[in-house]
Structure formats: structure tokens, C-alpha cells
Amino acid sequence: MSSSADHGRPEPDPSDAPAPDGRSVADRGETVCVIGAGASGLVAVKNLREHGFGVDCYERETSVGGAWNWRHDRSPVYASTHLISSRPFTQFPDFPMPDDWPDYPHHSQLLSYFERYADHFDLRSHVWFGTEVVRVEPAAGHRWDVTTRSTGGYGPERTSRYAAVVVANGHNWSPKLPDYPGLEEFRGEIMHASSYKDPTQLRGKRVLVVGAGNTGCDIAVEAAQQASACWHSSRRGYWYAPKYVLGRPADQVNDLLLAWRVPLAVRQWLYHRLLRLTVGDLTRFGLPKPDHRVYETHPIANSQLVYYAGHGALRPVPDVARFHGGSVELTDGRRIEPELVVFATGYLPRFEFLDPAVLGDTDGSGRPRLWLNAFAAGHPTLAVAGLVQPDSGIFALSHWQTVLFARLLRSRVERPERAAAFAERVAAGVGQRYSGRVKESSRHWFEVAHADYLRAVQRALHELEGK
Numbered sequence: 001m002s003s004s005a006d007h008g009r010p011e012p013d014p015s016d017a018p019a020p021d022g023r024s025v026a027d028r029g030e031t032v033c034v035i036g037a038g039a040s041g042l043v044a045v046k047n048l049r050e051h052g053f054g055v056d057c058y059e060r061e062t063s064v065g066g067a068w069n070w071r072h073d074r075s076p077v078y079a080s081t082h083l084i085s086s087r088p089f090t091q092f093p094d095f096p097m098p099d100d101w102p103d104y105p106h107h108s109q110l111l112s113y114f115e116r117y118a119d120h121f122d123l124r125s126h127v128w129f130g131t132e133v134v135r136v137e138p139a140a141g142h143r144w145d146v147t148t149r150s151t152g153g154y155g156p157e158r159t160s161r162y163a164a165v166v167v168a169n170g171h172n173w174s175p176k177l178p179d180y181p182g183l184e185e186f187r188g189e190i191m192h193a194s195s196y197k198d199p200t201q202l203r204g205k206r207v208l209v210v211g212a213g214n215t216g217c218d219i220a221v222e223a224a225q226q227a228s229a230c231w232h233s234s235r236r237g238y239w240y241a242p243k244y245v246l247g248r249p250a251d252q253v254n255d256l257l258l259a260w261r262v263p264l265a266v267r268q269w270l271y272h273r274l275l276r277l278t279v280g281d282l283t284r285f286g287l288p289k290p291d292h293r294v295y296e297t298h299p300i301a302n303s304q305l306v307y308y309a310g311h312g313a314l315r316p317v318p319d320v321a322r323f324h325g326g327s328v329e330l331t332d333g334r335r336i337e338p339e340l341v342v343f344a345t346g347y348l349p350r351f352e353f354l355d356p357a358v359l360g361d362t363d364g365s366g367r368p369r370l371w372l373n374a375f376a377a378g379h380p381t382l383a384v385a386g387l388v389q390p391d392s393g394i395f396a397l398s399h400w401q402t403v404l405f406a407r408l409l410r411s412r413v414e415r416p417e418r419a420a421a422f423a424e425r426v427a428a429g430v431g432q433r434y435s436g437r438v439k440e441s442s443r444h445w446f447e448v449a450h451a452d453y454l455r456a457v458q459r460a461l462h463e464l465e466g467k
Contacts, residue, residue: 038066
């Protein structure tokens with residue numbers, strides 16, 4: 001890694017303006033701070049550099065890749081993880097994945113893709129690895145004081161003042177754990193899906209998987225093959241989308257319908273018709289009937305769950321009512337006796353280094369209120385990258401989010417009236433959704449329909465640039 005002198009790392013300087021509490025602050029001038037070197041952080045560094053900004057990126061781990069780097073402590077990746085969006089709809093717009101890769105690449109291929117992206121655009125020289133951000137605080141003139149230290153709390157803290165900040169620390173690393181009655185009495189093994197790495201953890205055990213998201217379905221399918229018994233608990237019914245439709249990846253077929261401007265009601269009718277012709281009535285497999293229409297929850301891309309339920313290797317069950325010492329009571333009154341319970345109950349966003357009110361979370365719910373899921377009212381030099389849950393790939397959305405932010409920062413200098421109009425647009429639009437009708441749950445806080453979202457970003461770019 002480059003030395004601090006080579007890299008331009010902020011060094012304390014007595015001439016720098018102190019923070020309100022008196023600590024010394026290294027003024028980094030017009031440099032932008034990026035937090036995280038995962039997919040969204042890397043694309044932020046690249047786009048900011050291309051727009052002429054200096055960048056300091058802080059990454060708590062020792063390498064790039066974020067959630068897709070299985071070596072990282074906070075990575076939710078497990079051995080069999082593959083993309084659920086197809087390759088063309090996942091790759092960065094200016095850095096395509098290899099043509100000979102499969103439609104749904106493996107997580108190891110994704111990591112190699114980010115490593116090559118970082119090398120191709122020379123991004124590593126702007127990243128401080130093994131450095132975590134402790135605090136991010138507003139300073140005068142819409143600047144930011146960023147306090148860092150070595151990961152794990154070793155060494156002294158250092159505070160640097162930046163012209164702007166991009167938050168790209170991800171939102172799939174802090175487990176959301178349920179609180180069932182009697183859970184503390186249960187004598188079996190309990191784990192969150194974030195700790196699941198390999199099917200050997202399931203082999204020969206009686207396993208209950210709680211949660212019907214994509215990860216929960218994947219783990220349930222692996223338990224159906226490896227465990228001595230497998231129950232899969234879900235609170236509601238879902239639509240299980242095949243990964244291929246008419247010989248093509250399902251998201252590519254859906255995108256074609258979007259390009260043709262096929263109305264949502266028609267797309268829903270086509271989807272329901274397809275499922276009736278292929279899978280049929282899901283309830284005959286013991287799966288609960290969905291309480292919503294297609295596209296009203298995040299899509300579950302899994303072709304195998306119904307297969308294993310149909311073969312009896314996976315037993316769908318309703319939600320958990322309570323835990324007992326050696327058993328689990330379900331809401332229908334049945335009791336089962338799993339040895340291992342896997343909570344695939346998702347994640348909650350965490351920005352421990354920021355006052356929640358900065359991101360519009362004034363009620364303490366943990367849910368940021370942003371415009372375009374990226375911009376906070378009253379803070380024109382702050383952006384959040386990658387805080388979206390799209391119906392397709394996320395990387396292209398992060399790309400255009402950070403392009404928009406880089407051009408906003410340029411406008412603050414070159415066309416301040418445009419930047420001021422943008423700030424008004426942010427204040428008026430916080431909390432706006434780009435998903436149509438979806439279930440109101442934390443799982444869908446950041447749900448976006450990718451086509452609608454990209455059109456909104458495009459409009460913002462045109463307004464900012466006066467086109």
C-alpha cells in the first residue's frame with residue numbers, strides 16, 4: 001500500500017481549522033470522501049475521478065469487493081451464491097462482463113470482476129484499506145469532518161475535512177433478527193443467514209429455515225438436499241419466478257416488455273398465466289397462497305424451491321408462533337423439533353457514523369428519507385450510493401447515481417443556480433418511491449423498478465445540465 005506521503009493521506013496540521021470539540025482537522029480541500037470499496041464505492045471513486053475530483057476512499061476490510069468478497073467479515077455470501085439478475089443487466093455500463101461468462105455468474109466471478117474493474121481504472125491507489133469511518137459530521141460551508149481509525153479500534157483517530165461525502169457502506173450486512181416468544185429458552189442451534197457459508201452446516205440435521213426471500217429459499221433448497229429434515233417457514237405466500245422464460249433469463253424478457261411499454265396489469269396477467277401453465281397452483285405443494293399480485297414484492301428468483309417441495313424433501317410451514325425448549329410451535333398449532341434454526345430474515349441499513357437525522361430518519365425507524373434513494377434534504381454535498389433494491393441488477397443504478405452526484409458537485413462551482421434548483425428538488429422529493437405498489441415492510445424500503453428509477457435519474461441529469 002502507498003505511504004501516506006505518496007498517497008496524500010491527510011496528516012494533522014496545526015494550521016488546519018479545529019473541530020468544534022478542539023481536535024485538529026486535516027483540511028483536504030476539494031477532495032471527496034467515499035466510504036466503502038464495494039461495488040458502489042468503487043464506481044463512486046471512478047466517476048468522481050473522471051469528473052476531476054480528488055478522492056479518499058476508506059475501506060474497513062483489506063481488499064475490494066464489499067459484500068461480494070466472501071473473505072470479508074460482513075459478507076453475506078455463501079458457497080453457492082450466484083447472481084439473481086442476469087449478466088447484461090448487472091454489469092457496469094462502461095465495463096462489460098466477459099461474453100463467455102454464464103447468464104448468472106458465481107460470486108467468485110463477481111469478485112474477480114470488481115478486482116479487474118479496480119485495476120482497469122486504477123482505483124486501488126485511492127483506497128485506504130483496513131480503515132474504518134467512526135464519525136461523519138457536518139462542518140461549515142456544507143463540508144464534512146470525517147473521523148477514521150484502523151479497523152478494530154487500533155491506533156489513534158484522525159479527522160479530515162472533505163468537500164463532499166459518498167456513503168457506500170452497503171445495506172446487506174447488519175442482520176435483522178426476529179424476536180419470537182420463548183426464543184431464549186430454545187436449546188437447539190440458532191443462526192442468522194449472514195453466518196451461513198456452506199451446506200456442511202446443514203448436513204444430517206433437522207433444519208428449520210425462517211424467511212422466504214431469495215437467501216431463505218436458497219438455503220431451504222440446500223437443506224432439502226443435505227439435511228435429514230427440512231421445514232421452510234414463511235409469513236406470507238410469494239410468487240417464485242423461474243430464472244428462465246422462453247429460453248431467456250427472466251429479467252431480460254421482463255425488460256423487453258418494459259421497453260414495449262406494456263402496462264403493469266398486462267404484465268401481471270402474462271406472468272400469472274405463465275405460472276398457471278408451468279407450475280400451477282402453489283398451494284397444492286403446501287406453499288401459502290400469495291396475498292398480493294406479481295411485482296408487488298421483491299421478485300423471488302428460484303426455480304428449485306417448488307421442485308423440492310413437490311418431491312417432499314422440503315416441507316413448507318407457516319410462521320413461527322413461539323419457541324419452546326426442544327421444539328418450535330407454528331401458528332397453525334403444530335410443533336416441530338428442529339436441531340438448527342436459520343433466520344433468513346434479511347438486513348437493516350446501518351450508518352453508525354452518521355446522525356440519523358442527517359439522512360432524514362427523524363422518527364428513529366432506521367429508514368432514511370432520501371430523494372432518488374440517494375440525496376438528503378439540506379445536505380447538497382452528501383450522497384448515498386447503492387441504497388436500492390431493484391427488480392434487476394444494481395450496479396448500473398449505482399453508476400448513474402454517482403455520475404449524477406459528480407455532476408452536481410461540478411455544478412456547485414460552474415452553475416450554482418442549477419445546483420440550487422437541484423437542492424430544492426431534493427427537499428420537495430424526499431421519500432418518493434419508484435416501485436409502484438409494493439408491500440409495506442422493511443424488506444421493501446428501497447424497492448425500485450429499475451426502468452422507472454433510471455428514467456428519474458435521467459430527468460435529474462437533464463434538469464441539472466439544462467437540457
